[in-house]
Amino acid sequence: MRLNLQQQNLQVxxxxxxxFTSVNEHGDKADGIEGKLLSTLAEYFNFTTSFIDCLDDFGALKSNGNWTGLIGKIFNKVNMDSI
Structure with a gap:
């Protein structure tokens, strides 16, 4: 059984x-190992992607309990509009 996500946009x-990962200057196409895997999955499961560049910051836990960087964006469900 194939899951159809009906062109839902997933943020990455x-x-x-x-x-591993590179995204073009328009932010709409990924390359590298992970980019090709994501493209294959998107085609198979019928979804689109938008990319959030975390600017080489994997993330760290701050003393107040909030995360920074990539982990913070995922944890806080940051969307493209707020960047």
């Missing part, structure tokens, strides 16, 4: 670093 937080 990433950190540039070939050979």
């Amino acid at each position: 937080a990433f950190i540039k670093g070939l050979p």
